[in-house]
Amino acid sequence: MTVTADFSRNVEEGRCVLKLSGNLTILRVRKLSEQLAEIDAEDLTVDLSEVERMDTVGAWLVHKLERDRGARIVGATKEQQQLIEHVTQADQPMKVKREYETPLIRVLGQVGASTRIVIGTLYGLLGFFGSLLISTGNIIRHPRRLRINAIAQQFEVVGVHALFIIGLMTFLVGIVIAQQGAVQLRQFGAEIYTINLIGRSAMKELGVLMTAIMVAGRSGSAFAAQLGSMKLSEEVDAMRTIGVSPMEALVFPRVAATVLLMPLLGFYAAVMVIIGGGIFCWLSLDIPPVTYVQRIREVVPMTDLYQTLVKAPVFGMIIATAGCYQGMQVKGNAEEVGLRTTTAVVQGIFLVIVLDAFFAVFFTSIGWT
Amino acid sequence: MAGGEQPIIRVCGLKNSFGDQLVHDGLDLDVRRGEIFGVVGGSGTGKSVLMRSIIGLQNPDEGQIEVFGEPMIGRDEEEAKHVRRRWGVLFQGGALFSTLTVAENIQVPIREYYPGIDQELQDEIAAYKISMSGLGSDAGAKYPSELSGGMRKRAGIARALALDPELLFLDEPTAGLDPIGAAAFDQLILELRDGLGLTVFLITHDLDTLYAICDRIAVLADHKVVALGTIPELLALDHEWIQAYFKGPRGRAAARIAEREEADA
Numbered sequence: 001m002t003v004t005a006d007f008s009r010n011v012e013e014g015r016c017v018l019k020l021s022g023n024l025t026i027l028r029v030r031k032l033s034e035q036l037a038e039i040d041a042e043d044l045t046v047d048l049s050e051v052e053r054m055d056t057v058g059a060w061l062v063h064k065l066e067r068d069r070g071a072r073i074v075g076a077t078k079e080q081q082q083l084i085e086h087v088t089q090a091d092q093p094m095k096v097k098r099e100y101e102t103p104l105i106r107v108l109g110q111v112g113a114s115t116r117i118v119i120g121t122l123y124g125l126l127g128f129f130g131s132l133l134i135s136t137g138n139i140i141r142h143p144r145r146l147r148i149n150a151i152a153q154q155f156e157v158v159g160v161h162a163l164f165i166i167g168l169m170t171f172l173v174g175i176v177i178a179q180q181g182a183v184q185l186r187q188f189g190a191e192i193y194t195i196n197l198i199g200r201s202a203m204k205e206l207g208v209l210m211t212a213i214m215v216a217g218r219s220g221s222a223f224a225a226q227l228g229s230m231k232l233s234e235e236v237d238a239m240r241t242i243g244v245s246p247m248e249a250l251v252f253p254r255v256a257a258t259v260l261l262m263p264l265l266g267f268y269a270a271v272m273v274i275i276g277g278g279i280f281c282w283l284s285l286d287i288p289p290v291t292y293v294q295r296i297r298e299v300v301p302m303t304d305l306y307q308t309l310v311k312a313p314v315f316g317m318i319i320a321t322a323g324c325y326q327g328m329q330v331k332g333n334a335e336e337v338g339l340r341t342t343t344a345v346v347q348g349i350f351l352v353i354v355l356d357a358f359f360a361v362f363f364t365s366i367g368w369t
Numbered sequence: 370m371a372g373g374e375q376p377i378i379r380v381c382g383l384k385n386s387f388g389d390q391l392v393h394d395g396l397d398l399d400v401r402r403g404e405i406f407g408v409v410g411g412s413g414t415g416k417s418v419l420m421r422s423i424i425g426l427q428n429p430d431e432g433q434i435e436v437f438g439e440p441m442i443g444r445d446e447e448e449a450k451h452v453r454r455r456w457g458v459l460f461q462g463g464a465l466f467s468t469l470t471v472a473e474n475i476q477v478p479i480r481e482y483y484p485g486i487d488q489e490l491q492d493e494i495a496a497y498k499i500s501m502s503g504l505g506s507d508a509g510a511k512y513p514s515e516l517s518g519g520m521r522k523r524a525g526i527a528r529a530l531a532l533d534p535e536l537l538f539l540d541e542p543t544a545g546l547d548p549i550g551a552a553a554f555d556q557l558i559l560e561l562r563d564g565l566g567l568t569v570f571l572i573t574h575d576l577d578t579l580y581a582i583c584d585r586i587a588v589l590a591d592h593k594v595v596a597l598g599t600i601p602e603l604l605a606l607d608h609e610w611i612q613a614y615f616k617g618p619r620g621r622a623a624a625r626i627a628e629r630e631e632a633d634a
Contacts, residue, residue, distance in 0.1 A: 030486050055533035057494060086564035087497055094496035096472035096509035
């Protein structure tokens with residue numbers, strides 16, 4: 001038994017007869033298809049009487065000979081005949097390729113599309129923030145609609161569960177800042193100023209910024225994923241149909257919990273930075289804890305804490321709003337949930353850092369240096 | 370169908386369980402070459418688990434499974450691959466690869482098993498497979514997210530047919546389709562069976578599908594196949610679930626339609 005599809009050709013009565021034999025299947029058609037292309041004779045006759053097995057790809061080749069070169073098919077069994085007919089019926093004009101775009105057009109298109117997305121997102125976020133304010137107004141007017149339980153649950157998820165990781169991270173950051181600062185300041189014999197560096201940067205920037213980044217990664221993404229999958233399973237629509245506002249029931253508790261917890265987490269993070277730095281100072285620079293704490297009290301003005309306490313709720317608002325907004329934008333398929341979650345985190349962190357720069361300029365100009 | 374011929378799928382003493390929950394216990398089943406074999410059963414009777422066991426996605430606790438006369442359990446991946454290319458599977462939602470177009474989806478198995486087939490021929494193959502599965506001329510270049518549920522199932526069939534399988538597994542092919550789409554899909558399965566000489570293993574809830582195209586039907590209940598045969602044979606049995614299934618209001622309606630169609634023919 002031959003396993004390859006072979007063929008022999010000879011001329012009978014002025015027609016070129018191709019006698020195919022063996023298995024006419026996908027396994028062998030690559031070679032066969034090339035060999036057949038080389039035959040330039042007209043008036044082809046294809047003899048299938050010695051073909052043992054044929055699949056649709058084989059039938060397709062035979063059909064192509066028939067279609068393009070007017071070949072006559074002889075010697076096909078009933079099943080083979082049927083298969084060729086089936087394939088012939090399926091030979092419809094078919095588009096299998098996307099239309100090709102030149103790189104220039106594609107890049108221009110992408111730039112345009114991205115610009116539209118950015119503008120649309122800013123516009124959408126503003127609108128979302130507006131409807132959030134309206135819902136807040138409604139809740140203030142009808143305090144019974146305030147979902148204390150939902151907010152308390154978010155407190156736990158956003159705040160309590162984050163304590164360990166935020167504490168650990170900022171503690172380590174404190175050690176790193178102290179160590180790097182000490183190395184540089186030692187050159188001027190001013191190691192004692194390491195405490196100023198730790199205390200002021202922790203209270204003003206590090207605590208709240210690190211917390212914002214961690215909350216965006218933990219909670220902003222979770223909000224987007226939760227609301228996104230609720231949107232997909234039509235839970236949000238069901239809620240609306242029943243008459244419950246998703247804004248009040250889903251978005252408000254999350255945003256409220258984040259806004260209220262961010263100052264607490266930010267302060268906690270700042271304290272952890274100071275503790276981390278203090279331990280480094282104690283072990284490495286021989287500054288006893290009592291002296292360290294006393295110096296911290298002298299060099300860190302109260303306005304540094306105020307800065308953190310002003311910035312933190314604003315950052316919390318941005319992170320939670322971006323997360324919930326992206327979650328509510330999910331439609332279509334599960335892939336979208338992943339994309340929106342990523343966007344929520346990126347957007348949250350980006351906006352926080354941009355705003356932090358504005359805050360720095362603002363606080364300097366009102367004299368909170 | 371010759372009675373003495375070797376079955377294309379043979380399941381013997383299959384046992385499957387998830388934790389404490391027993392799904393199959395001593396399940397036996399034979400599928401003959403060239404038939405459209407339906408599997409029915411209530412929710413949770415393990416229809417999908419049975420299919421997953423046969424195609425090797427679920428490792429059974431006990432039992433033997435043979436496909437094309439070759440044992441499937443405990444085979445290593447390399448050997449199983451050669452058996453696997455002789456069947457095609459349509460999952461419930463179509464399970465198309467979302468980052469590829471329909472045509473590229475169909476070319477995935479071709480590229481995997483027969484590298485070196487030039488792109489032009491691959492495109493031609495994809496084109497006639499798409500056309501065979503009854504999709505329109507612009508479907509090939511579309512992404513799955515641009516297709517409706519019914520079209521996605523047809524594209525899934527086209528991919529399942531990519532390697533010219535002898536055996537086709539279909540998991541609830543008509544679920545979620547409108548009645549017209551479902552009837553057209555039944556017709557497609559019949560055409561493919563007749564045109565390509567396929568054997569079809571079909572899980573379904575759809576009574577119309579059962580009446581319209583299935584040659585034999587296996588009923589799953591109590592962890593095993595409680596009955597196996599043609600619809601008249603099943604109707605003659607005195608089993609509570611079978612009676613409720615086929616003689617319930619929906620079953621009767623489907624039977625009437627089938628009778629009418631037969632009379633017309």
